[in-house]
Amino acid sequence: MGVLRVGLCPALTQEMIQLLRGIGIKTVVDLVSADLEEVSRKCSLSYKALVAVRRVLLVQFSSFPFNGADLYEELKTSTAILATGIASLDKLLDSGLYTGEVTEITGPPASGKTQVCLCTAASVAYSLGQSVLYIDSTGGLTASRLLQLLQARTEDEEEQKVFRVLPGDPKPCFQGLVGLSLPLLIGAGALQRIHVVRVFDIFQMLDAFQDLRGSISQQATNASGPVKIVVVDSVSAVVSPLLGGQHSEGLALMMQLARELKTLARELGIAVLVTNHVTRERESGKLRPALGRSWSFVPSTRVFLEAREGPGAPAGCRVASLTKSPRQPTGIQEVMEIGSCGTPEQNSSLEGSKS
Amino acid sequence: MSGDFRRAESGTELLARLEGRSSLKDIEPFLFADEGSPIHGDILEFHGPEGTGKTEMLYHLTARCILPKSEGGLEVEVLFIDTDYHFDMLRLVTILEHRLSQSTEDIIKHCLGRFFLVNCSSSNQLLITLYSLETMFCSHPSLCLFILDSLSAFYWIDRGNGGESVNLQEVTLKKCSKFMEKLVKEYHLVLFATTQTIMQKSSNSTERSSSLKLSCEEVDIDYRPYLCKSWQQMVNHRIFFSRHDNSGSSNQMFSIVSCHLKSNNIIKRLFSIRENGVHFC
Numbered sequence: 001m002g003v004l005r006v007g008l009c010p011a012l013t014q015e016m017i018q019l020l021r022g023i024g025i026k027t028v029v030d031l032v033s034a035d036l037e038e039v040s041r042k043c044s045l046s047y048k049a050l051v052a053v054r055r056v057l058l059v060q061f062s063s064f065p066f067n068g069a070d071l072y073e074e075l076k077t078s079t080a081i082l083a084t085g086i087a088s089l090d091k092l093l094d095s096g097l098y099t100g101e102v103t104e105i106t107g108p109p110a111s112g113k114t115q116v117c118l119c120t121a122a123s124v125a126y127s128l129g130q131s132v133l134y135i136d137s138t139g140g141l142t143a144s145r146l147l148q149l150l151q152a153r154t155e156d157e158e159e160q161k162v163f164r165v166l167p168g169d170p171k172p173c174f175q176g177l178v179g180l181s182l183p184l185l186i187g188a189g190a191l192q193r194i195h196v197v198r199v200f201d202i203f204q205m206l207d208a209f210q211d212l213r214g215s216i217s218q219q220a221t222n223a224s225g226p227v228k229i230v231v232v233d234s235v236s237a238v239v240s241p242l243l244g245g246q247h248s249e250g251l252a253l254m255m256q257l258a259r260e261l262k263t264l265a266r267e268l269g270i271a272v273l274v275t276n277h278v279t280r281e282r283e284s285g286k287l288r289p290a291l292g293r294s295w296s297f298v299p300s301t302r303v304f305l306e307a308r309e310g311p312g313a314p315a316g317c318r319v320a321s322l323t324k325s326p327r328q329p330t331g332i333q334e335v336m337e338i339g340s341c342g343t344p345e346q347n348s349s350l351e352g353s354k355s
Numbered sequence: 356m357s358g359d360f361r362r363a364e365s366g367t368e369l370l371a372r373l374e375g376r377s378s379l380k381d382i383e384p385f386l387f388a389d390e391g392s393p394i395h396g397d398i399l400e401f402h403g404p405e406g407t408g409k410t411e412m413l414y415h416l417t418a419r420c421i422l423p424k425s426e427g428g429l430e431v432e433v434l435f436i437d438t439d440y441h442f443d444m445l446r447l448v449t450i451l452e453h454r455l456s457q458s459t460e461d462i463i464k465h466c467l468g469r470f471f472l473v474n475c476s477s478s479n480q481l482l483i484t485l486y487s488l489e490t491m492f493c494s495h496p497s498l499c500l501f502i503l504d505s506l507s508a509f510y511w512i513d514r515g516n517g518g519e520s521v522n523l524q525e526v527t528l529k530k531c532s533k534f535m536e537k538l539v540k541e542y543h544l545v546l547f548a549t550t551q552t553i554m555q556k557s558s559n560s561t562e563r564s565s566s567l568k569l570s571c572e573e574v575d576i577d578y579r580p581y582l583c584k585s586w587q588q589m590v591n592h593r594i595f596f597s598r599h600d601n602s603g604s605s606n607q608m609f610s611i612v613s614c615h616l617k618s619n620n621i622i623k624r625l626f627s628i629r630e631n632g633v634h635f636c
Contacts, residue, residue, distance in 0.1 A: 029479050032486055033530060062487040063480055065434065068421075068444070068470030072463075075444050252515025259512075262440040263476065294511060294553045296405040297439070324406050326443045329628075330607060 003027055009056040019043040028057055078269050085123025088334035092322050097271040102261050106276040106289040107305035112318045112338035113275040114140035117233045122149040126190040130228035134196045135208055137237040150190050202238045209260050234275040236290050258298040301325050376499045376543040385635045388613050388620035395543035398589055403596030404552040408609040413502055415633040418450045420500050421469040426455055432469040432498040438508040453631030478509040478527040485534050492542045505549040525583040532586040554579040
């Protein structure tokens with residue numbers, strides 16, 4: 001899309017482009033929306049040739065309508081549900097994160113958003129054996145916590161699983177692991193399926209998505225398999241500095257990021273998990289997710305996390321409420337333990353939900 | 356195709372254009388203030404903030420159209436343009452399954468065969484796609500319902516690209532609106548478009564009263580028009596969606612205020628969303 005160039009269509013020659021430019025038709029959109037009779041008169045070009053060029057351009061640049069039945073067939077085979085590894089959150093989300101959709105976790109600071117992200121990454125990398133792209137803009141990810149979560153998962157199942165660390169893999173930090181215990185090695189194998197990218201502004205984040213598309217389109221085969229989930233912790237850390245003020249460029253950038261996330265989810269069949277912080281409403285003082293009204297349309301599912309109030313409430317306890325969902329009624333709540341996701345007590349309920 | 360008007364229409368194309376479209380006036384009487392709405396050539400706008408049921412209402416209308424006549428549908432085809440990857444096929448199938456008396460795979464696929472989905476990623480692509488969809492309207496005489504969800508998805512990106520000039524910012528959306536109006540009038544379709552409430556409620560009360568010239572008794576509508584004038588002027592019906600505070604029951608209720616812009620009729624209705632879709636109270 002854009003400027004008319006010679007390579008776009010066989011009948012579009014350089015002289016044709018020069019003549020069209022002479023009457024002010026420079027882009028594809030200009031040509032497609034112009035009155036071709038008038039153009040052929042002014043430029044003394046053949047009307048038939050112009051119609052043929054227009055037809056080719058329309059076919060090339062317009063979007064193709066899909067039939068509902070075909071789409072449904074394709075969705076039935078390609079949609080997957082990825083369990084987050086936290087049983088109560090999975091119940092809230094109707095068994096987990098759906099591929100093709102953007103899910104958002106919001107909450108005040110220290111409500112457990114990063115822990116949910118880490119637990120999901122560990123669960124997908126270990127239990128499902130799929131690759132994870134983890135984009136960290138807050139510095140909240142530590143490999144030791146991830147390893148801890150993975151180890152807790154493997155302690156129950158060390159008899160059945162075969163470890164997947166491949167010799168000769170270019171990961172210098174794991175060279176020292178040869179000869180260590182089996183759960184640690186299995187955990188290390190799953191760690192290799194989690195690709196971490198640290199970003200500090202929105203352009204680095206958009207670059208990371210470009211790299212992901214590039215590696216998928218080249219079908220770069222690595223030992224870890226295709227990326228099935230992208231975790232972005234957090235999206236508000238890179239977008240909030242852009243908002244506010246007189247100009248709307250920040251909003252335009254935010255909407256481009258939103259579009260990129262949704263396109264990744266749909267076209268590549270990936271689940272996207274993002275975190276967002278909260279602000280207070282001016283009139284009522286209630287908490288609501290940050291980034292404003294335009295962002296509120298982007299995620300298809302929103303979960304709000306907060307610490308449980310009151311005396312006697314255990315320290316790691318959080319309440320998750322579903323505030324937006326395409327398939328569940330909103331307002332349902334579940335209690336979850338964030339400190340212990342991956343410990344044996346949690347694992348026993350995981351066993352039940354996995355079957 | 357604006358340049359092709361000298362090309363003679365074939366007999367089938369003429370018939371398809373004039374006679375083939377069935378009437379959609381029974382599609383959902385609850386949505387409209389006037390009887391016998393919508394008629395051919397009507398353009399309707401669903402406006403509201405996030406989570407107020409606009410897309411659910413579109414699924415409700417789509418299901419009503421694509422279901423067979425024996426199951427209470429209208430058996431017409433629907434074209435759905437999705438600009439922000441919002442459309443959830445699994446939800447549409449759930450609604451169809453609940454509404455069919457016997458929901459076998461074959462019947463569902465047969466219903467879905469009447470549904471067409473187009474994804475657009477920019478306002479330029481939307482314009483070019485509309486031009487190429489004209490042949491589709493010609494060749495499908497049972498395609499009566501045209502849905503666009505949502506028209507405001509490219510608003511901020513277009514504003515960013517247009518620079519300082521408001522005209523440049525709005526030019527593509529203006530062309531899209533004009534062309535959609537032409538398609539709807541020429542092919543006797545009905546267009547439902549959603550627009551999102553992305554502006555804050557205007558704190559200036561005089562500005563608010565001038566933007567909404569209708570007199571509504573206790574209805575308080577959060578409406579600040581921001582799309583181009585050509586779109587605002589071509590809309591026949593505007594339906595505002597909002598959440599309804601229902602302190603009594605646990606069920607979340609939504610309300611619509613439907614305004615017919617020419618005749619100034621306004622009605623207000625409540626609905627809830629269940630497994631089988633929208634349910635009016």
